[in-house]
Amino acid sequence: MNMNVTHQEFEQIADYLPVGILVFDPGMQIRLWNDLALQLTGIGIEHILSGNYSSLLDEKVLEMLAVAREAEKTSQQHLLLEKDNRTVSYTVKRVPDNSDIETILIIEDATRFLQIERIERDFIGTLLHKLRGPLSTLKTSLAMMQGGVIEGLAPQGKEILDMGYHEVNRLVTLTNDLRDLFLIETGLAEKDIEIEKFNVSTALNRAVDELARMPDPFGSIRERLVLKSFFDVSVETDFEKLKKVFHILLKNALMYSPEKSAVTVECCDNSGSVDIKVRDQGIGVSLASMPLLFSKYFREINQATRAGEGNGLGLFIAKSFVALMKGTLYCESVQGKGSAFLLSLPQAWGG
Numbered sequence: 001m002n003m004n005v006t007h008q009e010f011e012q013i014a015d016y017l018p019v020g021i022l023v024f025d026p027g028m029q030i031r032l033w034n035d036l037a038l039q040l041t042g043i044g045i046e047h048i049l050s051g052n053y054s055s056l057l058d059e060k061v062l063e064m065l066a067v068a069r070e071a072e073k074t075s076q077q078h079l080l081l082e083k084d085n086r087t088v089s090y091t092v093k094r095v096p097d098n099s100d101i102e103t104i105l106i107i108e109d110a111t112r113f114l115q116i117e118r119i120e121r122d123f124i125g126t127l128l129h130k131l132r133g134p135l136s137t138l139k140t141s142l143a144m145m146q147g148g149v150i151e152g153l154a155p156q157g158k159e160i161l162d163m164g165y166h167e168v169n170r171l172v173t174l175t176n177d178l179r180d181l182f183l184i185e186t187g188l189a190e191k192d193i194e195i196e197k198f199n200v201s202t203a204l205n206r207a208v209d210e211l212a213r214m215p216d217p218f219g220s221i222r223e224r225l226v227l228k229s230f231f232d233v234s235v236e237t238d239f240e241k242l243k244k245v246f247h248i249l250l251k252n253a254l255m256y257s258p259e260k261s262a263v264t265v266e267c268c269d270n271s272g273s274v275d276i277k278v279r280d281q282g283i284g285v286s287l288a289s290m291p292l293l294f295s296k297y298f299r300e301i302n303q304a305t306r307a308g309e310g311n312g313l314g315l316f317i318a319k320s321f322v323a324l325m326k327g328t329l330y331c332e333s334v335q336g337k338g339s340a341f342l343l344s345l346p347q348a349w350g351g
Contacts, residue, residue, distance in 0.1 A: 020107035028069060028103070040088060040107045058083070061090050061105070068094040068103045086111045128179040135172045169214070177313040180244070181296070184320045189241075193324055197236045197348040200267055200274060207246035217254045224254065226264045233269045236348040237325040245321055245329075248314040249278040249341050255310070257282035257338070273327075274347045279340040285333040293331055294319040 014021050020037030022030050030048045038044065047053045054062060064077045071094050079090045091106040183189035211221040235242070253263045261281040268275055285293055289300045297312040322329040326346055333339035 018108070022105040022107070024065065024103040024105070026069075028065065031102075037105075037107050040109060058090075061092075064090065064092040065103060065105065068092045080110065124182055128175060128182060131175045135168060135175060139168045139172050166215070174311055177311055177317060180317045180321075181313055184317065189320070190324055193238050193241070195236060196239055197234055198239055199232065199234050200242075200276065201230065201232070203239055203243045204246050204265065206243050207250060210247060211250060211254070217259065218251060220260070221250065221254060221263075224260065224263050225250075226262045228264050228266045230265065230267045231269060233267060233274050234348040235274050235345045237327070237345055238321075241321040241325060242345070245318045245343065246278075248318045249343075252310075252314060253278060253280035253282065253339075256280065269347055270344070272347055273344050276343040276345070277340055278343070279338065281338045284335040284337055284339050285331065286335050290331070290333065294329075 014032070014034035015036075017034065017036070020040045021032070021034050022037050022041075022043075023032035025031045029051050030043075030053060033043075033048065041053075042056050043053050047056060057065075058081055060079055060081065064079060068075055068077065075092075075094045077092045079092075081088050081090065087110045089106075089108040089110040091108075093104045093106070095102050095104065180189070183192065208221050208225060211218045213219070250263060250265075257263065257280045264277075264279040266277040266279070285300060289298075292298045293300075294315050296316045298316075299310060299312040319329050322343060322345070328344045329341065331339055331341050
C-alpha cells in the first residue's frame with residue numbers, strides 16, 4: 001500500500017470491507033483507518049489526532065504491533081481476544097514497501113463465526129456419539145442371532161443375517177473412526193488424554209480380544225499372532241488410545257497379509273522408551289505411497305485394498321494418537337514382502 005494514499009481515497013475502498021483496518025506509519029501513529037476499525041476498537045478521531053490510542057488496544061495487540069515494527073521482513077501474526085462479550089480477531093501485517101514500511105492491523109468480529117463453528121462441532125459430536133449406541137446394540141443382537149438364538153432359520157435367512165451383520169459392523173467401524181477423527185481435528189482428543197501406568201501386554205491383549213470376536217480374517221488373530229522378544233515393560237500413557245493403535249496396526253496386518261501368515265509383535269525397552277514393532281508378511285507399501293501412508297483418507301490402490309473395506313482413516317488416527325501420547329510411529333516396508341510398523345512410547349518410571 002502506498003503511504004501517499006489520502007484518507008479519502010482509502011475510505012472509498014476500506015469502508016466497503018467487512019473488516020476493520022488501521023494503517024500505522026513507521027512511528028506507529030495511525031495514518032489510515034476505516035469506520036469499522038474505530039467501532040471495534042473504541043478508538044475515536046480525537047485519539048488518532050493526539051496519537052493517544054494505546055490505552056484502547058489490548059496489551060497483546062500492542063505487543064504484536066511492536067514485534068511487527070522490529071521485523072526485518074514481511075510478517076503476519078494472528079490473535080483472538082474476548083472483548084465486551086464478543087470474540088475479536090486481530091491480524092497484524094508488516095509490509096515492506098519501496099519507499100517506506102507500513103504496519104497494518106486488521107480487526108474482525110469473529111463472534112458469529114465461532115458460534116456457528118461451536119454449534120457445528122456440538123452437532124457432529126452429539127450425532128456420532130448417539131449413533132454408536134444403537135449400532136452397537138444392533139451389532140450385538142445380530143451376533144447373537146448368528147450364534148443360534150433363532151432356531152430353524154432357513155439358509156436364505158442365514159445369508160441375509162450374515163450380510164446384515166457385516167454391514168452393521170462396517171457402520172460401527174466407520175462411526176468410531178469418524179468420532180476419533182472429530183476429536184483429533186477439534187483438539188478434544190488432546191484434552192481427553194488420561195495418563196496412567198500399565199503393562200504394554202495388557203493393552204495388546206485387549207486389542208487382540210476385540211479382534212478375535214470379529215469375523216475372519218480378524219477372528220484368527222490368536223492363531224496368527226507371534227510374540228517375539230516381548231519383554232515385561234510398562235508405559236506411562238493413555239490406555240484406551242494405545243489399545244486403539246494396536247487394534248489398527250493388527251487389523252491392517254491381518255487384512256493385507258496372506259491367510260494364516262504370521263503377524264509378529266516385538267517389544268523391548270530402549271533407554272527410557274518402549275519400542276514396539278508390528279510386522280506382517282503382506283503386500284507391503286510402494287515407495288511412491290510411503291510419504292502418504294499416514295495421510296487422512298489415503299488408501300493405496302491395489303488388488304488387496306480393492307477387496308478390503310477400509311476407510312483410509314486408521315493409520316491417520318494411529319499416528320495422531322501416538323503423537324498425543326508423546327511417541328513416534330513410522331513404517332518400514334518392501335513391496336511384496338510385508339511391512340513393519342515401529343512404535344515408540346515413553347517408558348514408565350521403574351517400568
